[in-house]
Amino acid sequence: MRSTRATHNQIAVSAKHRETAINTEQTLDTLMPFSLNDIINLAPRREDDTNEANGREEASRIYDRGALAEWAFNVEKAQPQHFAFLMAYCLGSVTTAALGDGYKHTITPIEGGLDSSRDNPSFTAAQRLGKTINKRRFASMFIDSLKYKFAKDAWVTLSGTAKGTGKVTNDYEEETVSALDNVTSLTLAAKAVAGSSADERLANVQAIKVELATGVWTDVVFSAVSSATPAVITITSAGGAGSATVNYKILYRPTEAAWGSFPAQVVEDALKVSQLTLNIGGTWDGAAFSGGKSFGDVLKSIEGEINDNGECSFVPGTSGDYAGKHSREARSQKVTLEREFYENIFQQLIADNSTFGIYMKAEGELYDSTYKYQVEIIYPSVGVLQAPISVDGKKLGEKVEIVVFEHATYGSIIVTVQNLVDTYAA
Numbered sequence: 001m002r003s004t005r006a007t008h009n010q011i012a013v014s015a016k017h018r019e020t021a022i023n024t025e026q027t028l029d030t031l032m033p034f035s036l037n038d039i040i041n042l043a044p045r046r047e048d049d050t051n052e053a054n055g056r057e058e059a060s061r062i063y064d065r066g067a068l069a070e071w072a073f074n075v076e077k078a079q080p081q082h083f084a085f086l087m088a089y090c091l092g093s094v095t096t097a098a099l100g101d102g103y104k105h106t107i108t109p110i111e112g113g114l115d116s117s118r119d120n121p122s123f124t125a126a127q128r129l130g131k132t133i134n135k136r137r138f139a140s141m142f143i144d145s146l147k148y149k150f151a152k153d154a155w156v157t158l159s160g161t162a163k164g165t166g167k168v169t170n171d172y173e174e175e176t177v178s179a180l181d182n183v184t185s186l187t188l189a190a191k192a193v194a195g196s197s198a199d200e201r202l203a204n205v206q207a208i209k210v211e212l213a214t215g216v217w218t219d220v221v222f223s224a225v226s227s228a229t230p231a232v233i234t235i236t237s238a239g240g241a242g243s244a245t246v247n248y249k250i251l252y253r254p255t256e257a258a259w260g261s262f263p264a265q266v267v268e269d270a271l272k273v274s275q276l277t278l279n280i281g282g283t284w285d286g287a288a289f290s291g292g293k294s295f296g297d298v299l300k301s302i303e304g305e306i307n308d309n310g311e312c313s314f315v316p317g318t319s320g321d322y323a324g325k326h327s328r329e330a331r332s333q334k335v336t337l338e339r340e341f342y343e344n345i346f347q348q349l350i351a352d353n354s355t356f357g358i359y360m361k362a363e364g365e366l367y368d369s370t371y372k373y374q375v376e377i378i379y380p381s382v383g384v385l386q387a388p389i390s391v392d393g394k395k396l397g398e399k400v401e402i403v404v405f406e407h408a409t410y411g412s413i414i415v416t417v418q419n420l421v422d423t424y425a426a
Helices: 080-091 198-203 345-352
Strands: 008-013 040-048 062-077 090-098 102-109 122-127 134-151 157-165 168-170 173-180 186-187 205-213 215-220 222-225 232-235 246-251 276-284 294-297 299-307 311-312 325-328 332-340 356-366 372-386 388-394 394-406 415-417
Touching: 040 134, 080 090, 080 102, 080 157, 080 372, 080 415, 090 299, 134 311, 157 311, 173 186, 198 205, 198 222, 205 222, 205 232, 215 276, 332 372, 345 372, 345 388
Parallel strands: none
Antiparallel strands: 008 122, 040 062, 062 157, 090 102, 102 415, 122 134, 134 157, 134 168, 134 299, 173 246, 186 232, 205 215, 205 246, 222 232, 276 294, 276 356, 299 332, 311 325, 332 394, 356 372, 372 394, 372 415, 388 394
8 A cells, every 4th residue: 555654765876876968867776864854856947927918817827947856865874875975976076996895985076077067977866755656766966065964972964955957757657548438447558557466556546537528527436457568447437328438547657667676775884973083283195194183072063064056957958847957156165163162272273374184084883804984084274264162051162163275286175985885976
């Protein structure tokens, strides 16, 4: 039977391989856990004729300008694979090398754009909603903003937004069948209905209606669906005399296409904030981070934010139903640190207008006898924008706002992820 429980939702993505071109779907290779509330939606670009001289006081029609896709995602227990997938498509450049039984992925900002239609690589995503309600595949999704957070006494979290061109493939369709107004069965034109049992097939027919009078549609009761191709659906007669041919509209899920068979989920442990190593004030030389001060028990939280400031746009020569180009204005980043006000380090950094580096490492369990699941985040060059002092409860606190610079040699950010997945955004 159909279920509206959001716990049945699933999201699959083409984490390993980027799309070869915009609006060209890639194979879904990873079933990835996201928040229960995360829904990928279409954002229709529809307008009515309110501002037209239409001969009426109020609107009389809707113009359809296609749609875009949008996704606000949340990862409440972030795993290394989440960092790898989301950072790869947010920053855009990935190199991978073998490391023991696994791999080390080095992720950095892309230089320029990927191609004439995309400034960042795009991925394909698909979502199952409930159980046997629907699956939708969305081509050309782009990570537009991304925020990570390490907060005391909590799991590591990730959140952000993705924008898409709006090209969508549904696993359901509506078919019109012409038949007499008193028939007790309807035969589809060519397709079978999804489901290996009678109950599943019946659940996958979602609605039938009949046009007994012009423009008047009436619901039809249906009770069984055959396993044949094309399927035969048993209905209750609409009550006509059998002298008129009318249209029936059948909303159903046909036998599942190949993309609807979701891949297996990669299993990794969630990262804990207690596993974080944080060093501020040191120097990155391209291979190692040296110097600086280690921050531990006075740290309340540290979070980083990346904004690509991108958009998907409708351009000539593509489609009126979905966008054909992705572009971003300019990437921006910031880091925010909250801690107990224990000494004047950041106050002095402001006074000196100092430039320095930040190094973070979150280690997980061993994936072989030597190497661990791991996430590193390196900022080669940053500066303190402000660090107001306040009272938190009955203790002094400090909130440090840090601006991320683009280092002439090492760029603005370097993210490395160690796990057992062989590639991302390749």
